[in-house]
Amino acid sequence: MNPRLPLRFAAAFVMALCAPAISIAQDPWPGRTLNYVVPYPPGGTTDILGRTIAQRLGEALKTTVIVDNRAGATGTIGGAFVARAAPDGQTVLGTSIGPQAIVPHLMKLPYNPAKAYEPVSLVGTVPHLLVVNAATTPYTSVAQLIAAAKEKPGSVAFASGGNGTILQMQGELLRLQSQTTMTHVPYKGDVPALQDVIGGQVTFMFAPIAAALPHVQSGKLRALAVTSASRMPALPSVPTMTEAGFKDFVVEQWQAIYVPAKTPAAIVQRLHQEVSRILQDRSVAASFEKLGVTVVDGTPAQLAQRQAADSQRWAAVIRDAGIKLD
Incomplete structure:
Protein backbone atom coordinates (compact mmCIF):
# COMPACT_ATOMS: atom_id res chain seq x y z
CA MET A 1 0.00 0.00 0.00
CA ASN A 2 1.27 3.47 -0.90
CA PRO A 3 2.16 5.19 2.41
CA ARG A 4 1.10 8.54 0.96
CA LEU A 5 -2.53 7.50 0.38
CA PRO A 6 -3.73 8.09 3.98
CA LEU A 7 -2.29 11.59 3.82
CA ARG A 8 -4.09 12.23 0.54
CA PHE A 9 -7.38 10.96 1.96
CA ALA A 10 -6.91 13.16 5.04
CA ALA A 11 -6.21 16.21 2.90
CA ALA A 12 -9.27 15.52 0.77
CA PHE A 13 -11.43 15.08 3.87
CA VAL A 14 -10.27 18.43 5.34
CA MET A 15 -10.94 20.21 2.04
CA ALA A 16 -14.42 18.73 1.92
CA LEU A 17 -15.15 20.02 5.39
CA CYS A 18 -13.83 23.48 4.58
CA ALA A 19 -15.59 23.82 1.23
CA PRO A 20 -18.97 25.05 2.59
CA ALA A 21 -17.25 27.61 4.80
CA ILE A 22 -15.15 28.89 1.90
CA SER A 23 -18.26 29.12 -0.29
CA ILE A 24 -20.12 31.11 2.38
CA ALA A 25 -17.19 33.48 2.91
CA GLN A 26 -17.01 34.17 -0.82
CA ASP A 27 -20.73 34.77 -1.28
CA PRO A 28 -21.19 38.30 -2.66
CA TRP A 29 -22.59 40.89 -0.26
CA PRO A 30 -25.39 41.77 0.26
CA GLY A 31 -26.93 38.64 -1.23
CA ARG A 32 -30.32 39.28 0.38
CA THR A 33 -32.68 42.07 1.45
CA LEU A 34 -31.18 44.99 3.37
CA ASN A 35 -33.05 46.56 6.29
CA TYR A 36 -32.72 50.36 6.36
CA VAL A 37 -33.92 51.44 9.81
CA VAL A 38 -35.30 54.95 10.30
CA PRO A 39 -35.86 55.70 14.03
CA TYR A 40 -38.62 58.23 13.29
CA PRO A 41 -42.18 58.10 11.92
CA PRO A 42 -42.81 58.21 8.15
CA GLY A 43 -42.95 61.61 6.48
CA GLY A 44 -40.17 63.44 8.32
CA THR A 45 -36.86 64.60 6.89
CA THR A 46 -34.91 61.53 8.06
CA ASP A 47 -37.56 59.23 6.59
CA ILE A 48 -37.69 61.01 3.22
CA LEU A 49 -33.90 61.02 2.93
CA GLY A 50 -33.82 57.36 3.92
CA ARG A 51 -36.36 56.32 1.30
CA THR A 52 -34.50 58.15 -1.45
CA ILE A 53 -31.17 56.60 -0.47
CA ALA A 54 -32.68 53.14 0.10
CA GLN A 55 -34.26 53.00 -3.35
CA ARG A 56 -31.07 53.98 -5.15
CA LEU A 57 -28.93 51.81 -2.89
CA GLY A 58 -31.04 48.82 -3.82
CA GLU A 59 -30.53 49.57 -7.50
CA ALA A 60 -26.76 49.93 -7.06
CA LEU A 61 -26.41 46.73 -5.01
CA LYS A 62 -28.96 44.82 -7.11
CA THR A 63 -31.03 43.89 -4.11
CA THR A 64 -34.11 45.04 -2.20
CA VAL A 65 -33.68 47.66 0.54
CA ILE A 66 -36.66 47.94 2.88
CA VAL A 67 -37.20 51.08 4.95
CA ASP A 68 -38.14 50.03 8.47
CA ASN A 69 -39.61 52.83 10.64
CA ARG A 70 -38.95 52.09 14.32
CA ALA A 71 -39.94 55.34 16.00
CA GLY A 72 -39.99 56.28 19.66
CA ALA A 73 -37.91 57.56 22.58
CA THR A 74 -36.37 60.38 20.53
CA GLY A 75 -34.92 58.01 17.97
CA THR A 76 -33.36 55.55 20.40
CA ILE A 77 -35.75 52.61 19.88
CA GLY A 78 -34.61 52.23 16.29
CA GLY A 79 -31.06 52.93 17.36
CA ALA A 80 -31.15 50.13 19.93
CA PHE A 81 -32.54 47.72 17.34
CA VAL A 82 -29.62 48.36 15.00
CA ALA A 83 -27.10 48.23 17.84
CA ARG A 84 -28.28 44.66 18.56
CA ALA A 85 -28.31 43.58 14.90
CA ALA A 86 -25.75 41.20 13.43
CA PRO A 87 -22.69 43.03 12.02
CA ASP A 88 -23.13 41.52 8.57
CA GLY A 89 -24.04 44.63 6.58
CA GLN A 90 -27.69 43.65 6.26
CA THR A 91 -28.96 46.27 8.72
CA VAL A 92 -28.38 50.01 8.18
CA LEU A 93 -29.35 52.95 10.41
CA GLY A 94 -30.33 56.30 8.91
CA THR A 95 -30.50 58.72 11.82
CA SER A 96 -29.70 62.24 13.00
CA ILE A 97 -27.85 64.27 15.61
CA GLY A 98 -30.41 63.79 18.41
CA PRO A 99 -30.04 60.07 19.19
CA GLN A 100 -26.31 60.13 18.44
CA ALA A 101 -25.07 63.22 20.29
CA ILE A 102 -27.81 64.65 22.54
CA VAL A 103 -30.14 62.02 24.00
CA PRO A 104 -27.30 59.89 25.49
CA HIS A 105 -26.68 62.76 27.92
CA LEU A 106 -30.33 62.88 28.97
CA MET A 107 -31.26 59.24 29.53
CA LYS A 108 -29.64 55.90 30.23
CA LEU A 109 -29.54 53.86 27.04
CA PRO A 110 -29.02 50.11 26.60
CA TYR A 111 -26.23 50.90 24.14
CA ASN A 112 -23.47 53.49 23.66
CA PRO A 113 -23.99 55.43 20.40
CA ALA A 114 -20.26 56.20 20.28
CA LYS A 115 -19.33 52.49 20.32
CA ALA A 116 -22.37 50.59 19.03
CA TYR A 117 -21.92 51.50 15.36
CA GLU A 118 -19.51 51.88 12.50
CA PRO A 119 -19.93 55.30 10.83
CA VAL A 120 -20.69 55.08 7.11
CA SER A 121 -21.60 58.51 5.72
CA LEU A 122 -22.39 62.03 6.88
CA VAL A 123 -25.28 62.69 4.50
CA GLY A 124 -26.03 66.38 5.05
CA THR A 125 -26.88 69.24 7.37
CA VAL A 126 -30.03 71.25 8.06
CA PRO A 127 -29.88 74.86 9.29
CA THR A 227 -28.28 79.23 12.62
CA SER A 228 -25.97 78.51 9.67
CA ALA A 229 -22.48 79.99 9.31
CA SER A 230 -23.59 82.33 6.51
CA ARG A 231 -26.80 83.94 5.36
CA MET A 232 -29.21 81.94 3.24
CA PRO A 233 -29.76 82.87 -0.42
CA ALA A 234 -33.53 82.45 0.07
CA LEU A 235 -33.51 84.97 2.95
CA PRO A 236 -30.62 87.35 2.27
CA SER A 237 -31.88 89.99 4.74
CA VAL A 238 -32.02 87.58 7.69
CA PRO A 239 -28.82 87.69 9.78
CA THR A 240 -26.99 84.71 11.20
CA MET A 241 -27.03 84.16 14.95
CA THR A 242 -23.39 85.23 14.97
CA GLU A 243 -24.31 88.51 13.27
CA ALA A 244 -27.10 88.89 15.82
CA GLY A 245 -24.46 88.94 18.55
CA PHE A 246 -24.19 85.33 19.66
CA LYS A 247 -20.80 83.68 19.34
CA ASP A 248 -20.43 79.93 18.80
CA PHE A 249 -24.04 79.66 17.64
CA VAL A 250 -23.55 77.87 14.34
CA VAL A 251 -25.95 74.98 14.83
CA GLU A 252 -27.04 72.55 12.16
CA GLN A 253 -28.88 69.28 12.45
CA TRP A 254 -27.06 66.51 10.63
CA GLN A 255 -28.26 63.34 8.98
CA ALA A 256 -26.05 60.26 8.83
CA ILE A 257 -25.80 56.55 8.12
CA TYR A 258 -24.34 53.85 10.40
CA VAL A 259 -24.10 50.07 10.60
CA PRO A 260 -23.60 47.87 13.68
CA ALA A 261 -20.15 47.82 15.26
CA LYS A 262 -17.73 45.19 13.93
CA THR A 263 -19.30 45.20 10.48
CA PRO A 264 -16.44 44.23 8.10
CA ALA A 265 -14.48 47.21 6.84
CA ALA A 266 -14.97 46.14 3.22
CA ILE A 267 -18.75 46.34 3.61
CA VAL A 268 -18.55 49.73 5.34
CA GLN A 269 -16.35 51.05 2.54
CA ARG A 270 -18.63 49.69 -0.18
CA LEU A 271 -21.68 51.19 1.49
CA HIS A 272 -19.95 54.54 1.79
CA GLN A 273 -18.92 54.47 -1.87
CA GLU A 274 -22.45 53.70 -3.04
CA VAL A 275 -24.02 56.35 -0.78
CA SER A 276 -21.44 58.86 -1.99
CA ARG A 277 -22.39 58.16 -5.61
CA ILE A 278 -26.04 58.67 -4.72
CA LEU A 279 -25.36 61.99 -2.98
CA GLN A 280 -23.31 63.24 -5.93
CA ASP A 281 -26.28 62.77 -8.24
CA ARG A 282 -27.58 66.25 -9.10
CA SER A 283 -31.22 65.20 -9.01
CA VAL A 284 -30.78 63.76 -5.51
CA ALA A 285 -28.99 66.90 -4.29
CA ALA A 286 -31.78 69.05 -5.74
CA SER A 287 -34.50 67.00 -4.01
CA PHE A 288 -32.62 67.22 -0.72
CA GLU A 289 -32.24 70.99 -1.05
CA LYS A 290 -36.05 71.27 -1.22
CA LEU A 291 -36.07 69.68 2.24
CA GLY A 292 -33.55 72.24 3.46
CA VAL A 293 -30.75 69.67 3.51
CA THR A 294 -27.29 70.71 2.33
CA VAL A 295 -25.50 67.61 1.02
CA VAL A 296 -22.17 67.01 2.77
CA ASP A 297 -21.17 63.51 1.62
CA GLY A 298 -18.79 63.09 4.55
CA THR A 299 -16.47 60.14 5.09
CA PRO A 300 -16.78 57.68 8.01
CA ALA A 301 -13.93 59.50 9.77
CA GLN A 302 -15.60 62.89 9.29
CA LEU A 303 -18.87 61.54 10.68
CA ALA A 304 -17.10 60.12 13.73
CA GLN A 305 -15.41 63.46 14.36
CA ARG A 306 -18.67 65.39 13.95
CA GLN A 307 -20.51 63.08 16.33
CA ALA A 308 -17.78 63.32 18.99
CA ALA A 309 -17.60 67.12 18.77
CA ASP A 310 -21.37 67.61 18.97
CA SER A 311 -21.70 65.09 21.79
CA GLN A 312 -19.19 67.08 23.82
CA ARG A 313 -20.85 70.38 22.95
CA TRP A 314 -24.40 69.39 23.87
CA ALA A 315 -23.31 67.53 26.99
CA ALA A 316 -21.95 70.84 28.26
CA VAL A 317 -25.17 72.70 27.39
CA ILE A 318 -27.30 70.04 29.07
CA ARG A 319 -25.13 70.20 32.19
CA ASP A 320 -24.95 73.99 32.38
CA ALA A 321 -28.66 74.46 31.67
CA GLY A 322 -29.68 71.71 34.10
CA ILE A 323 -31.82 70.03 31.43
CA LYS A 324 -33.69 66.89 32.39
CA LEU A 325 -36.27 64.86 30.51
CA ASP A 326 -39.82 65.34 31.81
Whole structure:
Protein backbone atom coordinates (compact mmCIF):
# COMPACT_ATOMS: atom_id res chain seq x y z
CA MET A 1 0.00 0.00 0.00
CA ASN A 2 1.27 3.47 -0.90
CA PRO A 3 2.16 5.19 2.41
CA ARG A 4 1.10 8.54 0.96
CA LEU A 5 -2.53 7.50 0.38
CA PRO A 6 -3.73 8.09 3.98
CA LEU A 7 -2.29 11.59 3.82
CA ARG A 8 -4.09 12.23 0.54
CA PHE A 9 -7.38 10.96 1.96
CA ALA A 10 -6.91 13.16 5.04
CA ALA A 11 -6.21 16.21 2.90
CA ALA A 12 -9.27 15.52 0.77
CA PHE A 13 -11.43 15.08 3.87
CA VAL A 14 -10.27 18.43 5.34
CA MET A 15 -10.94 20.21 2.04
CA ALA A 16 -14.42 18.73 1.92
CA LEU A 17 -15.15 20.02 5.39
CA CYS A 18 -13.83 23.48 4.58
CA ALA A 19 -15.59 23.82 1.23
CA PRO A 20 -18.97 25.05 2.59
CA ALA A 21 -17.25 27.61 4.80
CA ILE A 22 -15.15 28.89 1.90
CA SER A 23 -18.26 29.12 -0.29
CA ILE A 24 -20.12 31.11 2.38
CA ALA A 25 -17.19 33.48 2.91
CA GLN A 26 -17.01 34.17 -0.82
CA ASP A 27 -20.73 34.77 -1.28
CA PRO A 28 -21.19 38.30 -2.66
CA TRP A 29 -22.59 40.89 -0.26
CA PRO A 30 -25.39 41.77 0.26
CA GLY A 31 -26.93 38.64 -1.23
CA ARG A 32 -30.32 39.28 0.38
CA THR A 33 -32.68 42.07 1.45
CA LEU A 34 -31.18 44.99 3.37
CA ASN A 35 -33.05 46.56 6.29
CA TYR A 36 -32.72 50.36 6.36
CA VAL A 37 -33.92 51.44 9.81
CA VAL A 38 -35.30 54.95 10.30
CA PRO A 39 -35.86 55.70 14.03
CA TYR A 40 -38.62 58.23 13.29
CA PRO A 41 -42.18 58.10 11.92
CA PRO A 42 -42.81 58.21 8.15
CA GLY A 43 -42.95 61.61 6.48
CA GLY A 44 -40.17 63.44 8.32
CA THR A 45 -36.86 64.60 6.89
CA THR A 46 -34.91 61.53 8.06
CA ASP A 47 -37.56 59.23 6.59
CA ILE A 48 -37.69 61.01 3.22
CA LEU A 49 -33.90 61.02 2.93
CA GLY A 50 -33.82 57.36 3.92
CA ARG A 51 -36.36 56.32 1.30
CA THR A 52 -34.50 58.15 -1.45
CA ILE A 53 -31.17 56.60 -0.47
CA ALA A 54 -32.68 53.14 0.10
CA GLN A 55 -34.26 53.00 -3.35
CA ARG A 56 -31.07 53.98 -5.15
CA LEU A 57 -28.93 51.81 -2.89
CA GLY A 58 -31.04 48.82 -3.82
CA GLU A 59 -30.53 49.57 -7.50
CA ALA A 60 -26.76 49.93 -7.06
CA LEU A 61 -26.41 46.73 -5.01
CA LYS A 62 -28.96 44.82 -7.11
CA THR A 63 -31.03 43.89 -4.11
CA THR A 64 -34.11 45.04 -2.20
CA VAL A 65 -33.68 47.66 0.54
CA ILE A 66 -36.66 47.94 2.88
CA VAL A 67 -37.20 51.08 4.95
CA ASP A 68 -38.14 50.03 8.47
CA ASN A 69 -39.61 52.83 10.64
CA ARG A 70 -38.95 52.09 14.32
CA ALA A 71 -39.94 55.34 16.00
CA GLY A 72 -39.99 56.28 19.66
CA ALA A 73 -37.91 57.56 22.58
CA THR A 74 -36.37 60.38 20.53
CA GLY A 75 -34.92 58.01 17.97
CA THR A 76 -33.36 55.55 20.40
CA ILE A 77 -35.75 52.61 19.88
CA GLY A 78 -34.61 52.23 16.29
CA GLY A 79 -31.06 52.93 17.36
CA ALA A 80 -31.15 50.13 19.93
CA PHE A 81 -32.54 47.72 17.34
CA VAL A 82 -29.62 48.36 15.00
CA ALA A 83 -27.10 48.23 17.84
CA ARG A 84 -28.28 44.66 18.56
CA ALA A 85 -28.31 43.58 14.90
CA ALA A 86 -25.75 41.20 13.43
CA PRO A 87 -22.69 43.03 12.02
CA ASP A 88 -23.13 41.52 8.57
CA GLY A 89 -24.04 44.63 6.58
CA GLN A 90 -27.69 43.65 6.26
CA THR A 91 -28.96 46.27 8.72
CA VAL A 92 -28.38 50.01 8.18
CA LEU A 93 -29.35 52.95 10.41
CA GLY A 94 -30.33 56.30 8.91
CA THR A 95 -30.50 58.72 11.82
CA SER A 96 -29.70 62.24 13.00
CA ILE A 97 -27.85 64.27 15.61
CA GLY A 98 -30.41 63.79 18.41
CA PRO A 99 -30.04 60.07 19.19
CA GLN A 100 -26.31 60.13 18.44
CA ALA A 101 -25.07 63.22 20.29
CA ILE A 102 -27.81 64.65 22.54
CA VAL A 103 -30.14 62.02 24.00
CA PRO A 104 -27.30 59.89 25.49
CA HIS A 105 -26.68 62.76 27.92
CA LEU A 106 -30.33 62.88 28.97
CA MET A 107 -31.26 59.24 29.53
CA LYS A 108 -29.64 55.90 30.23
CA LEU A 109 -29.54 53.86 27.04
CA PRO A 110 -29.02 50.11 26.60
CA TYR A 111 -26.23 50.90 24.14
CA ASN A 112 -23.47 53.49 23.66
CA PRO A 113 -23.99 55.43 20.40
CA ALA A 114 -20.26 56.20 20.28
CA LYS A 115 -19.33 52.49 20.32
CA ALA A 116 -22.37 50.59 19.03
CA TYR A 117 -21.92 51.50 15.36
CA GLU A 118 -19.51 51.88 12.50
CA PRO A 119 -19.93 55.30 10.83
CA VAL A 120 -20.69 55.08 7.11
CA SER A 121 -21.60 58.51 5.72
CA LEU A 122 -22.39 62.03 6.88
CA VAL A 123 -25.28 62.69 4.50
CA GLY A 124 -26.03 66.38 5.05
CA THR A 125 -26.88 69.24 7.37
CA VAL A 126 -30.03 71.25 8.06
CA PRO A 127 -29.88 74.86 9.29
CA HIS A 128 -32.70 76.35 11.37
CA LEU A 129 -34.55 79.64 11.53
CA LEU A 130 -35.41 81.47 14.73
CA VAL A 131 -39.01 82.44 13.99
CA VAL A 132 -41.78 84.36 15.77
CA ASN A 133 -45.40 85.02 14.92
CA ALA A 134 -45.49 87.98 12.56
CA ALA A 135 -48.91 89.21 13.73
CA THR A 136 -48.88 88.73 17.51
CA THR A 137 -45.27 89.62 18.39
CA PRO A 138 -43.52 92.96 17.83
CA TYR A 139 -40.01 91.50 17.67
CA THR A 140 -37.96 92.24 14.56
CA SER A 141 -34.59 91.20 15.94
CA VAL A 142 -33.07 88.70 18.36
CA ALA A 143 -32.01 91.62 20.54
CA GLN A 144 -35.63 92.69 20.99
CA LEU A 145 -36.67 89.14 21.86
CA ILE A 146 -33.95 88.90 24.50
CA ALA A 147 -34.84 92.32 25.90
CA ALA A 148 -38.43 91.14 26.41
CA ALA A 149 -37.22 87.97 28.15
CA LYS A 150 -35.06 90.03 30.51
CA GLU A 151 -37.82 92.52 31.23
CA LYS A 152 -40.30 89.81 32.26
CA PRO A 153 -38.45 86.63 33.23
CA GLY A 154 -40.40 83.52 32.27
CA SER A 155 -42.80 85.34 29.97
CA VAL A 156 -41.04 84.23 26.79
CA ALA A 157 -41.57 80.59 25.78
CA PHE A 158 -39.97 78.56 23.03
CA ALA A 159 -41.38 75.49 21.32
CA SER A 160 -39.57 72.39 20.14
CA GLY A 161 -40.39 69.06 18.54
CA GLY A 162 -39.74 67.29 21.83
CA ASN A 163 -37.38 66.86 24.76
CA GLY A 164 -33.85 66.04 23.74
CA THR A 165 -34.18 67.35 20.18
CA ILE A 166 -31.73 69.72 18.53
CA LEU A 167 -34.58 72.25 18.42
CA GLN A 168 -34.75 72.28 22.22
CA MET A 169 -30.97 72.49 22.50
CA GLN A 170 -30.86 75.67 20.43
CA GLY A 171 -33.45 77.32 22.66
CA GLU A 172 -31.49 76.27 25.74
CA LEU A 173 -28.26 77.55 24.22
CA LEU A 174 -29.89 80.91 23.55
CA ARG A 175 -31.17 81.00 27.12
CA LEU A 176 -27.69 80.29 28.47
CA GLN A 177 -25.87 82.77 26.27
CA SER A 178 -28.40 85.54 26.91
CA GLN A 179 -28.59 84.75 30.65
CA THR A 180 -32.37 84.93 30.60
CA THR A 181 -35.22 82.84 31.98
CA MET A 182 -37.30 81.22 29.25
CA THR A 183 -39.87 78.43 29.26
CA HIS A 184 -39.44 75.35 27.08
CA VAL A 185 -42.66 73.91 25.61
CA PRO A 186 -42.05 70.46 24.07
CA TYR A 187 -44.37 68.99 21.44
CA LYS A 188 -44.66 65.58 19.83
CA GLY A 189 -43.01 66.61 16.60
CA ASP A 190 -41.83 69.71 14.76
CA VAL A 191 -45.11 70.31 12.91
CA PRO A 192 -47.41 70.80 15.93
CA ALA A 193 -44.74 72.96 17.57
CA LEU A 194 -44.52 75.20 14.53
CA GLN A 195 -48.31 75.38 14.27
CA ASP A 196 -48.54 76.78 17.80
CA VAL A 197 -45.93 79.43 17.00
CA ILE A 198 -47.97 80.35 13.94
CA GLY A 199 -51.07 80.40 16.16
CA GLY A 200 -49.38 82.65 18.71
CA GLN A 201 -49.53 80.17 21.61
CA VAL A 202 -45.72 80.11 21.91
CA THR A 203 -43.34 83.04 21.45
CA PHE A 204 -40.64 81.58 19.24
CA MET A 205 -39.00 78.45 17.89
CA PHE A 206 -35.87 77.29 16.14
CA ALA A 207 -37.49 75.54 13.19
CA PRO A 208 -36.06 73.50 10.29
CA ILE A 209 -35.67 75.77 7.28
CA ALA A 210 -37.86 73.69 4.95
CA ALA A 211 -40.77 73.69 7.40
CA ALA A 212 -40.54 77.37 8.35
CA LEU A 213 -39.63 79.05 5.04
CA PRO A 214 -43.09 78.83 3.38
CA HIS A 215 -44.68 80.47 6.43
CA VAL A 216 -42.03 83.20 6.45
CA GLN A 217 -42.63 83.85 2.77
CA SER A 218 -46.41 83.96 3.31
CA GLY A 219 -46.02 86.47 6.13
CA LYS A 220 -47.31 84.27 8.96
CA LEU A 221 -43.90 84.00 10.58
CA ARG A 222 -41.04 86.47 10.92
CA ALA A 223 -37.49 85.13 10.73
CA LEU A 224 -35.13 86.83 13.17
CA ALA A 225 -31.98 84.81 12.46
CA VAL A 226 -30.56 81.69 10.82
CA THR A 227 -28.28 79.23 12.62
CA SER A 228 -25.97 78.51 9.67
CA ALA A 229 -22.48 79.99 9.31
CA SER A 230 -23.59 82.33 6.51
CA ARG A 231 -26.80 83.94 5.36
CA MET A 232 -29.21 81.94 3.24
CA PRO A 233 -29.76 82.87 -0.42
CA ALA A 234 -33.53 82.45 0.07
CA LEU A 235 -33.51 84.97 2.95
CA PRO A 236 -30.62 87.35 2.27
CA SER A 237 -31.88 89.99 4.74
CA VAL A 238 -32.02 87.58 7.69
CA PRO A 239 -28.82 87.69 9.78
CA THR A 240 -26.99 84.71 11.20
CA MET A 241 -27.03 84.16 14.95
CA THR A 242 -23.39 85.23 14.97
CA GLU A 243 -24.31 88.51 13.27
CA ALA A 244 -27.10 88.89 15.82
CA GLY A 245 -24.46 88.94 18.55
CA PHE A 246 -24.19 85.33 19.66
CA LYS A 247 -20.80 83.68 19.34
CA ASP A 248 -20.43 79.93 18.80
CA PHE A 249 -24.04 79.66 17.64
CA VAL A 250 -23.55 77.87 14.34
CA VAL A 251 -25.95 74.98 14.83
CA GLU A 252 -27.04 72.55 12.16
CA GLN A 253 -28.88 69.28 12.45
CA TRP A 254 -27.06 66.51 10.63
CA GLN A 255 -28.26 63.34 8.98
CA ALA A 256 -26.05 60.26 8.83
CA ILE A 257 -25.80 56.55 8.12
CA TYR A 258 -24.34 53.85 10.40
CA VAL A 259 -24.10 50.07 10.60
CA PRO A 260 -23.60 47.87 13.68
CA ALA A 261 -20.15 47.82 15.26
CA LYS A 262 -17.73 45.19 13.93
CA THR A 263 -19.30 45.20 10.48
CA PRO A 264 -16.44 44.23 8.10
CA ALA A 265 -14.48 47.21 6.84
CA ALA A 266 -14.97 46.14 3.22
CA ILE A 267 -18.75 46.34 3.61
CA VAL A 268 -18.55 49.73 5.34
CA GLN A 269 -16.35 51.05 2.54
CA ARG A 270 -18.63 49.69 -0.18
CA LEU A 271 -21.68 51.19 1.49
CA HIS A 272 -19.95 54.54 1.79
CA GLN A 273 -18.92 54.47 -1.87
CA GLU A 274 -22.45 53.70 -3.04
CA VAL A 275 -24.02 56.35 -0.78
CA SER A 276 -21.44 58.86 -1.99
CA ARG A 277 -22.39 58.16 -5.61
CA ILE A 278 -26.04 58.67 -4.72
CA LEU A 279 -25.36 61.99 -2.98
CA GLN A 280 -23.31 63.24 -5.93
CA ASP A 281 -26.28 62.77 -8.24
CA ARG A 282 -27.58 66.25 -9.10
CA SER A 283 -31.22 65.20 -9.01
CA VAL A 284 -30.78 63.76 -5.51
CA ALA A 285 -28.99 66.90 -4.29
CA ALA A 286 -31.78 69.05 -5.74
CA SER A 287 -34.50 67.00 -4.01
CA PHE A 288 -32.62 67.22 -0.72
CA GLU A 289 -32.24 70.99 -1.05
CA LYS A 290 -36.05 71.27 -1.22
CA LEU A 291 -36.07 69.68 2.24
CA GLY A 292 -33.55 72.24 3.46
CA VAL A 293 -30.75 69.67 3.51
CA THR A 294 -27.29 70.71 2.33
CA VAL A 295 -25.50 67.61 1.02
CA VAL A 296 -22.17 67.01 2.77
CA ASP A 297 -21.17 63.51 1.62
CA GLY A 298 -18.79 63.09 4.55
CA THR A 299 -16.47 60.14 5.09
CA PRO A 300 -16.78 57.68 8.01
CA ALA A 301 -13.93 59.50 9.77
CA GLN A 302 -15.60 62.89 9.29
CA LEU A 303 -18.87 61.54 10.68
CA ALA A 304 -17.10 60.12 13.73
CA GLN A 305 -15.41 63.46 14.36
CA ARG A 306 -18.67 65.39 13.95
CA GLN A 307 -20.51 63.08 16.33
CA ALA A 308 -17.78 63.32 18.99
CA ALA A 309 -17.60 67.12 18.77
CA ASP A 310 -21.37 67.61 18.97
CA SER A 311 -21.70 65.09 21.79
CA GLN A 312 -19.19 67.08 23.82
CA ARG A 313 -20.85 70.38 22.95
CA TRP A 314 -24.40 69.39 23.87
CA ALA A 315 -23.31 67.53 26.99
CA ALA A 316 -21.95 70.84 28.26
CA VAL A 317 -25.17 72.70 27.39
CA ILE A 318 -27.30 70.04 29.07
CA ARG A 319 -25.13 70.20 32.19
CA ASP A 320 -24.95 73.99 32.38
CA ALA A 321 -28.66 74.46 31.67
CA GLY A 322 -29.68 71.71 34.10
CA ILE A 323 -31.82 70.03 31.43
CA LYS A 324 -33.69 66.89 32.39
CA LEU A 325 -36.27 64.86 30.51
CA ASP A 326 -39.82 65.34 31.81
